[in-house]
Amino acid sequence: MLTYTVELGERSYPIVIGEGALELLGEELIRLQATRVLICTNTTVGPLYVKRVLDAIRSRLPELPVGVVTLPDGESYKNLEHIEKILDGAVEIGLDRRSVMIALGGGVIGDMTGFAASMWMRGIEFVQIPTTLLAQVDSSVGGKTGVNLPAGKNLIGSFHQPKSVLVDPSVLKTLPAREVSAGIAEVVKYGFLGDEAFIEYLEENVDLLRQLKPDVVARVVAHCCRVKAQIVKQDEKEGGVRAKLNLGHTFAHAIEKLSGYGLWLHGEAVGLGMMMAADLSRRLGYLDEDDVQRVNALVERSGLPVSAPKLDAEAAYRVMQSDKKSVAGEIRFITMKAVGECDIETVDSRTVYETMNAFGWN
């Protein structure tokens, strides 16, 4: 069992990584002196893992009142209406200020549970048990919570750090291949945002990663969690360097929103978004054609879609203007200055349109 600590003073917390990490939950709830617990999950993950989570709790705390809220699965349900479902569950089981919510699921469940926990009685504790590769390598760490509004992705939310993240790679066995690939998109991002050695490792091992070969999964999850923990420590509230974790995400948000949330998986949109960021970076003179092909090849070998959906360029531009990184209508992109080196900058709209046109957005 590996443990990394996200160092945030009194909000510091451990990421525990390894087979059997899930079974540590009972111990963790004793440490937190939880009075009651609410497990938040979805219709896909619940039937697979709620029993295992309940056993983990009951083996140590047989009397603890535990409720379960099961939401429909998918990004299209990541909204305030479904936050209210979690709050209804909190009312029903009678959560108080010393109670704990458990996020059992992928990125959507983690974001929503964290947001609900941050507002219930003005903030209670929560524990992340990520069950997708994407959540294990990225979204479960760092305390960003939120839901979508019709006007944009994650437009509302909070910074609310979990009390611990229990990353158990054994739960990935039931993950569909499409979800594995979506998770690899965020893994690939960790390479291109600042680590050429990790890109090389992925170029050699991406096929084994897609097959969920345990030692490759363990290495990749540990690497991404360690990097994320370092970045979050430097910049908890995304005043600066943390924005680099948004590589590929500006274009991705336009894809997700204009296709209708849920049609494209978040990781799929991020994969294509990185290809577009690479194209944009070439037009700005930072990358050459070989660099761009290297990005494209790794996205493709990850099993991700490499053909963009047909979108209206002006509509996409407007979505990107409403991105949270934008200030006074100026979009800020994460550009690649070289392979494995990123920057944050505003880009003239003509170049952005050229990239969009090249991907068939007119």
Add this chain to the structure above:
Amino acid sequence: MLTYTVELGERSYPIVIGEGALELLGEELIRLQATRVLICTNTTVGPLYVKRVLDAIRSRLPELPVGVVTLPDGESYKNLEHIEKILDGAVEIGLDRRSVMIALGGGVIGDMTGFAASMWMRGIEFVQIPTTLLAQVDSSVGGKTGVNLPAGKNLIGSFHQPKSVLVDPSVLKTLPAREVSAGIAEVVKYGFLGDEAFIEYLEENVDLLRQLKPDVVARVVAHCCRVKAQIVKQDEKEGGVRAKLNLGHTFAHAIEKLSGYGLWLHGEAVGLGMMMAADLSRRLGYLDEDDVQRVNALVERSGLPVSAPKLDAEAAYRVMQSDKKSVAGEIRFITMKAVGECDIETVDSRTVYETMNAFGWN
């Protein structure tokens, strides 16, 4: 113009008190480098003061994009549905991370605007311009935000401090007498929670306060803001001493919830709640009959109702069990150990029922 600072490290902010404080808003928005502004108000306050606020902004920042959201007036609209109305306004005017929300109204508007600001893009800045006595002496300071759920008052919310509080007593002139009395309830609370000298001042001046005599208003507002600022500094997130600000509020929440939000003004319920807290404290052997009469007399002289509504005692007890101060079903009351001295403690249910019965709750 008087200024107190709420000392909270990097979240410190000024409370500016005096006639014309409202006109400082333009200057304040320059200091905050606001890119856009959304004013949140209600149907009662908006027609009276939005123009004055807009003039204050435009005199310094004629080009700044400003939106206005006007909500229906009253506690019964303090819910997530109306938070969404504020968020719709934020989308429409295109608020970004550097934009600012303005709460122009009483406690309900302040709590809702603060909550919306805390979630928009995971938290933007907001400025409080309280327009009721209750908001000026209490709710606009301290960063507690939130809305009600059907299950209870302020069950969801956040701690999100304003960037400044502009307290302009001149706006109280339009306040109905009933709202003035509701505000005085919170003023009286500041006496009984820990300041016998202030109780004596109020016993001498409560009639002048009800008449909004400027020097009395100025003194009372300044006193309450100073005390609140000190308490919030000691205990921002209500781990301890801040809970004393809830004197009378546990019974009050039961009154507000079981009567239907909006029927009793919050301050009216707090006035009666303090009488019940005094009765409870007498039964516990802390106060004598004369002390209780002193509490009752000051509540009555404030123009507040002193007859309790007919409530079901068991239902009221259950509401109080779901109060945020409760842990594992044990209600924590703010009791009066003496006149001007409070404590926080659990009280046996039999004594609580005796108090409820004495007020006609059976």
